[in-house]
Amino acid sequence: MFRHPGETADDPGSDIHISGVRCKAGNRFCSSLAVGEDHVSEVMFCDICCSEPRFCRDCCCILCCRIIDKACDDYGYIRCEANIEGYACGHSCHIDCALRAYMAGTVGGSIGLDAEYYCRRCDSRTNLVSHVTKLLESRESIVSRDDIEKILKIGICVLRGSKKTSAKQLLHHIELAMSKLKNGTDLEDIWKKEDVSAATAVGLSSNSNGALGFAKHESQDQETDSPLSSKFDHRVESLKLEDEVDQILDSLRKSQEIEYRLAEERLSAQKNYILNLYQQLNEERSDLSRHTSSEDQDSLLDAVLSRVDQVKREVSRLKDIAEVAKGFGRVPKHILKEQFDLDIEH
Numbered sequence: 001m002f003r004h005p006g007e008t009a010d011d012p013g014s015d016i017h018i019s020g021v022r023c024k025a026g027n028r029f030c031s032s033l034a035v036g037e038d039h040v041s042e043v044m045f046c047d048i049c050c051s052e053p054r055f056c057r058d059c060c061c062i063l064c065c066r067i068i069d070k071a072c073d074d075y076g077y078i079r080c081e082a083n084i085e086g087y088a089c090g091h092s093c094h095i096d097c098a099l100r101a102y103m104a105g106t107v108g109g110s111i112g113l114d115a116e117y118y119c120r121r122c123d124s125r126t127n128l129v130s131h132v133t134k135l136l137e138s139r140e141s142i143v144s145r146d147d148i149e150k151i152l153k154i155g156i157c158v159l160r161g162s163k164k165t166s167a168k169q170l171l172h173h174i175e176l177a178m179s180k181l182k183n184g185t186d187l188e189d190i191w192k193k194e195d196v197s198a199a200t201a202v203g204l205s206s207n208s209n210g211a212l213g214f215a216k217h218e219s220q221d222q223e224t225d226s227p228l229s230s231k232f233d234h235r236v237e238s239l240k241l242e243d244e245v246d247q248i249l250d251s252l253r254k255s256q257e258i259e260y261r262l263a264e265e266r267l268s269a270q271k272n273y274i275l276n277l278y279q280q281l282n283e284e285r286s287d288l289s290r291h292t293s294s295e296d297q298d299s300l301l302d303a304v305l306s307r308v309d310q311v312k313r314e315v316s317r318l319k320d321i322a323e324v325a326k327g328f329g330r331v332p333k334h335i336l337k338e339q340f341d342l343d344i345e346h
Contacts, residue, residue: 025056027067032058044087049121057090062120063097075135075151078104078117082124089122099157104128106161115162128158129167136174145181148190152178165242263324266340270318277314281307 023030043057050057052065059067061077068077076096080089098104098117105128107113117126132155142148152174159171180190284307288300321339323331328342336342 023056023059025054025060025067027056027059029070030056030059031070032056042088043090044084044122046091046121049091058092060092061094061097062091063093063101063103066094068092068094075138075154078126078128078131080117080119080122080124080126082119082122082126084122084124089119089124091119091121093117093119095154095158105158106163115159115164115167129162129164129170132158132170132174143187145187148187149178149181152181164246166239166246169239259324259328262340263321263328266321267318267324270314270321274311274314274318277307277311281311 023032046057049055049062049065055065056067059070061068070077077092077094078098079092082089093103095104095117102111103113103118103120104116105113106115107118111118113125115128117128117131118124119126135151135155138151142151155174156171156178159167159174162168162171177190181187281304284300284304288297288304291297291300317339320335323335328336
């Protein structure tokens, strides 16, 4: 994007308005000004950070709240594209801020990230391996050694420590390129196939001038998937298999989290209900022990016996609900229907 000398994205003045759309941060280059008002209806409602008077979802970092100058630094930030109840999260963050806050890269502990970005607003995770891949795909348009070094450093910081095979192989490729860059190798030679022994392991293909480009598996190349094909590369196929398994495990983890929350909610509700019955039973037994009239005792005894029967029924229901300890897939259909209102075909 062309700018006049000295012109920046920051504007200490009032909100910028264009055709009824405004940037609260005063950024005259905010993407929301070009998209228009329809863009607002496509993103999730936010009354936390977006309620701040100088915070703009489209151009401000969710962590430091400063403007992300996307026109000059289109590789130093990440936008959360998570779908939240049919709407996009849309919050952006400087990658450097996320790394400093332990919300990007590989992080242990309770957050448990593996080459991922954790959005503080919606709690969603974004795979950063594909993000780094896109950064490297854009290298051909970059002629500055400093800018290429920045991209490589971001890739190293994001991928270092990951247990994913795809991340390890991509990191190895980036570290080789960084080594060549620091040794003064010409930019066009940094990515040469003959100089990068592990290139094919990260899904790279050679183009007409010998430079490496990220492989695009188009439909016409599907025959290379066959082990009988002369173009079959076991390293590429191994990488694809690793990614597929990672995605399956990620989907499994998410589905199990949903099932866990459902079981926790139902078990807690039933437990609290039974505890309340215990309290009522105790009060009714106390009333029974204090009354000497035979008429009162009969009615109170009936109430106690009725309460005991109710407790037994609810404890039995709790045992049915507890069947989920074996996994929802092993719970009888009638229990899933009666206790969780789930219709599941076995």
